[in-house]
Amino acid sequence: MTDPNLNFDAINAYVGNWTKVKGGKIDMFMTTGDNIYIRDEPHPKDEDADKMMSLFLNRPYLKDLNVWAIRGNHDCYALDAYFQVNLTKRYPTWKMPDLWYNKTFELGNGKKLLMLFVDTCLAICAN
Numbered sequence: 001m002t003d004p005n006l007n008f009d010a011i012n013a014y015v016g017n018w019t020k021v022k023g024g025k026i027d028m029f030m031t032t033g034d035n036i037y038i039r040d041e042p043h044p045k046d047e048d049a050d051k052m053m054s055l056f057l058n059r060p061y062l063k064d065l066n067v068w069a070i071r072g073n074h075d076c077y078a079l080d081a082y083f084q085v086n087l088t089k090r091y092p093t094w095k096m097p098d099l100w101y102n103k104t105f106e107l108g109n110g111k112k113l114l115m116l117f118v119d120t121c122l123a124i125c126a127n
Contacts, residue, residue: 004055012059019061028105029056029065033072033120035084041077046090049083053091068103068117069096076121 018024038048056062071084080086087094095103099119104112 008055008059008062012061015061015065026061026065029062029067030115031067031069031072033070034074035069035072036075038077042079044078044080044083049087049090053087053094056093057091064093066093066095068115069094070117071099071119071121073120073124081121 015026018026036044036048036052038044056065056067069084071081075084078084081099085096085098088096096117099122100117102114102116104114107113
């Protein structure tokens with residue numbers, strides 16, 4: 001498996017380049033699941049979440065971006081299905097209001113984007 005730090009360094013550099021060179025603005029980050037890989041799979045701990053969130057929070061161009069998240073099939077291990085939802089209380093930039101949710105994003109010029117976030121654990125694994 002690739003070191004996630006290498007991936008997030010590349011993402012941070014891309015966002016920084018987009019901001020500085022292209023004059024654009026990236027407003028958010030979106031995950032499609034498989035967010036946290038933990039040691040004791042049924043029992044995720046705060047330390048596991050801290051490690052995952054440090055990938056965002058320790059990088060200057062990512063640390064202030066909202067992270068709109070949903071669980072993926074590799075997040076189904078936790079006995080507490082709401083572990084990642086509850087991270088919204090610890091991390092202000094982590095946005096996962098429920099296991100299934102929708103969010104409308106304003107795109108400008110009166111245009112909107114409606115996103116439906118579907119928890120893969122519930123949709124596929126049925127646990």
